[in-house]
Amino acid sequence: MEEREIFYDSYDTKIKAFFVKPDTAQLGVIVVHEIWGLNDNIRDISKRLGNEGYIALAPHLYTREDVLTPENIEKVMYKVWSLPPERRTDPNAYKELMSSLDESGKRVVELLVLNRQKMEEQMVKDLIKAYDYLNSQGVKKIVSMGFCMGGGLAFQLATEVPLDGVIVFYGRNPQPIEAVQRIKGPILGLYAGEDPPILAGLPDLVSAVIKYKKDLELKIYPGAYHAFFNDRGRTYNKDASTDAWERVKNFLRRISK
Numbered sequence: 001m002e003e004r005e006i007f008y009d010s011y012d013t014k015i016k017a018f019f020v021k022p023d024t025a026q027l028g029v030i031v032v033h034e035i036w037g038l039n040d041n042i043r044d045i046s047k048r049l050g051n052e053g054y055i056a057l058a059p060h061l062y063t064r065e066d067v068l069t070p071e072n073i074e075k076v077m078y079k080v081w082s083l084p085p086e087r088r089t090d091p092n093a094y095k096e097l098m099s100s101l102d103e104s105g106k107r108v109v110e111l112l113v114l115n116r117q118k119m120e121e122q123m124v125k126d127l128i129k130a131y132d133y134l135n136s137q138g139v140k141k142i143v144s145m146g147f148c149m150g151g152g153l154a155f156q157l158a159t160e161v162p163l164d165g166v167i168v169f170y171g172r173n174p175q176p177i178e179a180v181q182r183i184k185g186p187i188l189g190l191y192a193g194e195d196p197p198i199l200a201g202l203p204d205l206v207s208a209v210i211k212y213k214k215d216l217e218l219k220i221y222p223g224a225y226h227a228f229f230n231d232r233g234r235t236y237n238k239d240a241s242t243d244a245w246e247r248v249k250n251f252l253r254r255i256s257k
Helices: 040-051 070-081 091-099 103-114 116-136 149-158 177-182 202-212 238-256
Strands: 002-009 014-021 027-032 055-059 141-147 165-169 187-194 216-225
Touching (some): 002 116, 014 040, 014 116, 027 040, 027 149, 040 055, 055 116, 070 103, 116 149, 141 149, 177 202, 187 202, 202 216, 216 238
Parallel strands (some): 027 055, 027 141, 141 165, 165 187
Antiparallel strands (some): 014 055
16 A cells, blocks of 8 residues: 655645555545644544545645644643634633733734634635545545544535535534535534534534535434543543444445445
8 A cells, every 4th residue: 555745735725644555545535634734643544544545635724824833723722722602703812821922922813813814714725726636536425534623624525626525523614504405425424512612513514415405424422521532632432433444444444336
């Protein structure tokens, strides 16, 4: 099985990515990372997909920003997440936070908090080019799979290109929700029962799926918390992860037929 780092062309630069290719494979998976970036967890998931017989392409969506390292992001984002929910929309709260950070920390907040929408729009464009890259390699079917932030990006990508399927681990809905009508393939949604901000969007998702007659498999894991699939994280849940991986494998087998 081939495992290597590659660079593929995007709009204004080359995007770094981890690429896994079994000897024979017809289906490719675009693996979209969490807020931490392309780390060992995402590489391991890509290798697991390879061991199941699928091509995996995991773009590093922070290629343009050297400051977005896992260490810098962790140092800053835990401070952001420690803000009470009612203060997370308060500009003064971020002014106070920024005053306590060094220059790299301030840049992380600018990119991932204050200008998050702009950053995510760029990342979706880079994912579209990842889709184009796999197409150029002759990959017959393509699925996106993402986690947390990457779950929402993988979901959004499915509204932009004709993916053969999308796997969403506790990611937010496509924006706007009406974009669900553009999704071509089936959807697998895997969610934590103790994840109020994400679960709050599920009624709108289900309504849109019904309205536009889309194929949705949805599973909520009671007692599990956001990011339960990350076995290096603070909220890893072995039972939920084991069941979720079986659902992922069944979903991919169904699409690859």
